[in-house]
Amino acid sequence: MKIATVDIETDDLLPEVTKVWCAVVKDMSDGKITRFTPGNINSLGSFLNTFGTLRGHNIISFDLAVLKKLWGYEYHGEIEDTLLMSRLQRPDRRTPSHCKGSGPHSVKAWGTRLGHKKIDHEEWATYSPEMLHRCEEDVEIQCKIYDALIEEGSGEGWEKAHKLNNKLFTLLQKQAEYGFLVDRSLMDSSIKQLTNWIKRIDHACLPHLPIIRQIEETKKGEEYSYVKKPFLKSGELSNISKKWLREAGLQEVIVGPFSRVSFRRVNLDSNLETKNFFLSLGWKPEQWNTNNAGQRTSPKLSKDDEFQGIKGGLGKLVVKRFQCKQRASVIHGWKGSIRSDGRIPAIVSGLAATGRARHKGIVNVPGEGAFYGKIMRRMFIAKPGWVLVGTDSVGNQVRQLAARMGDPEFSSAVLDPSKDVHTETQNRCGLSSRHIAKTFFYGLIFGSGNEKAGRIVGGSAEDGRRLKENVFRGIPALRECIERLTNDWRKSARKWYNKKYRRMEWKDGYIRGLMAGHFG
Structure with missing residues (x-):
């Protein structure tokens, strides 16, 4: 059974890709390199079919996914995805210090670890020999990644786990490609309803919210700064006073009452002010931000927080406002992910450091018993004549x-x-x-x-x-x-x-x- 390491270069990422510029395939049995450029790229699929196993970094969710999207090509042999292998063996790898901005499992990060630097390339609108060279170098790095992972996992019995994981993510990629059909009209009406509820809560709450004192000048240290000498000895305005008046669109005449102190109500669109308001009502946060010493610094506003300790009508109304705002934000995010076919891709992007699946696009849909959960679940529908079925393992x-x-x-x-x-x-x-x-x-x-x-x-x-x-x-x-x-x-x-x-x-x-x- 022949094995090949494969890499392709395209004009964009998967959602917007329109063209495959080039590809490099290395036969692992004899080391022979086969290059595909715009002149012969259409023969790539038939060439890949001559191999029993394809190996690549993110080959399931990118390379093969691109070929299926653009050409309808599907590979039916074995697949070895080194990105999945890296994540499975050590989910919490650290990114090398010279690779900030890249993921810890990326080709760039692995190339740095293995002493084979990944080539940077910025121009994807047109094909170039430099692009092909980068593609070939990526294949060489990916071969080294595979060898390093095999050595790293030696004696730990990863073979069956990797085979199962590759099959799992092949199915999950099909899930992402198929996506969930959604009811856009229900999303629109729900956002409208939630926004209306927020306005009604604001109207009821605003007169009763605490007042915050505001000082107009900026604060430096513990002292408030202000123009200490607005006038020159001649009686004219100083340059800084003229500048302030000019920027404010005012004439150089000071007339009428003035106070550097103003008052306003708590701004419920500010997370900081909302948190401080909740704390003043007795809120006992479930989650906290911490500093480097592990000390609590500020509470987190979580969608799952039950806001224990908050009592009274005003506090409960503001909690409901926060929940409305959070739910509306989630639905807005879903709307932004709707494809031209009316579906949202349900993507499992990898594994968290804990080993659990990391989701993208559709994450933690509220349960039916949660606030607005029943309506949000109704947004996911089946096409006419079909039924949407949910499954779960028991205990x-x-x-x-x-x-x-x-x-x-x-x-x-x-x-x-x-x-x-x-x-x-x-x-x-x-x-x-x-x-x-x-x-x-x-x-x-x-x-x-x-x-x-x-x-x-x-x-x-x-x-x-x-x-x-x-x-x-x-x-x-x-x-x-x-x-x-x-x-x-x-x-x-x-x-x-x-x-x-x-x-x-x-x-x-x-x-x-x-x-x-x-x-x-």
């Missing part, structure tokens, strides 16, 4: 946990369709709903602290600690499993001192038999 993470715990009673609750582990948690902890119990349980197994656990159930840090202990007492194998998995993970992890938070941490660990690349 995926809980099933993996049960397999590791070895507790027959817990496993029975997970596998028996007549039982429900989250209802069991609800009953054991005396929680008000299954939804809260589910959120609490996942928070517990993913390491939430006492304060976070307490907030989930609407209580204090002490409530969180007490409920966590209740669960551990009721399911002793759970605590043992968490401790065992933590210790197993740390055995393979790298220990380092986090200067930001001033503590020892671990990273890049794995659990054999549970994480990709570590089976057997």
Whole structure:
């Protein structure tokens, strides 16, 4: 089975691409280089079909996607995408210091690591020999990337994981190409409705919002600056006074009352002023920005924040305004992504450092129970005669946990369709709903602290600690499993001192038999 490393150069990125200028294909069996230019580029597809495996960096989501978009070409052999391999083996790679602005998994970053600099090229409107040379050099770098990744993962059993990952992202690319059909008219009417609600809330709230004092002059240090000597000894205006009057469009005559201090209401379109207003009402933020020392600096306005602590009609109205504004912003973003065929591409752009999928375009659509969630979900539709079907795995993470715990009673609750582990948690902890119990349980197994656990159930840090202990007492194998998995993970992890938070941490660990690349 012959293997080829492939790279193409085009006139634009995938969404706007109209032409393939050139391509370079390297036969890995004998090292032979085949070049394609505007004169013979149309024979590229048939040439690629002579190989059993194609290898390239982002070959699934760019090179082959471009050929399918422009020529309708589809390759049916094996694919080895080194970008996916790089992300899967080490999701949290760091970008080399000389490659700022490029991703840590990019050809440029890898070329820097391997001592083979990627050639810069800026002109894509026309073909040039320099473009072909860049393409050929990229192929050479990509060959080195593959060799480096194989060496890096040697002995870790990545082969099956990489094959599965390439198949997965081949399907995900088809998902992105197909996209989701959307109801544009519902989007337009929803934005109009949300905007109207914001105006109505503003009309009701404005007279009751706190007043902010404003001093017109700029502040330097702790002192406010102003024109200390507006007049010369002759009685004429100084040059700085004349300049200020000229810029303000005023005559050189000072007449009438004047105050350097003015007053206005809180500006609800300002995130900073909105956050300060919420804090004054007793808001307990769920997320915070931090400085390099790990100290909290300012709260984050999150779409998922439940704004605990805010009471009273005014505060709740302003919270609702923020939610309206956030939802309208999301819908505006969706509208901007609609293609000419009326669809939005559902793109999985790679893996986060945690190993979870990173989405682009359509991200975290609110659930039906969330504010405006039901309407936003109705925006995704099927074409006439078709039905939109949603699927989800049942208790995926809980099933993996049960397999590791070895507790027959817990496993029975997970596998028996007549039982429900989250209802069991609800009953054991005396929680008000299954939804809260589910959120609490996942928070517990993913390491939430006492304060976070307490907030989930609407209580204090002490409530969180007490409920966590209740669960551990009721399911002793759970605590043992968490401790065992933590210790197993740390055995393979790298220990380092986090200067930001001033503590020892671990990273890049794995659990054999549970994480990709570590089976057997």
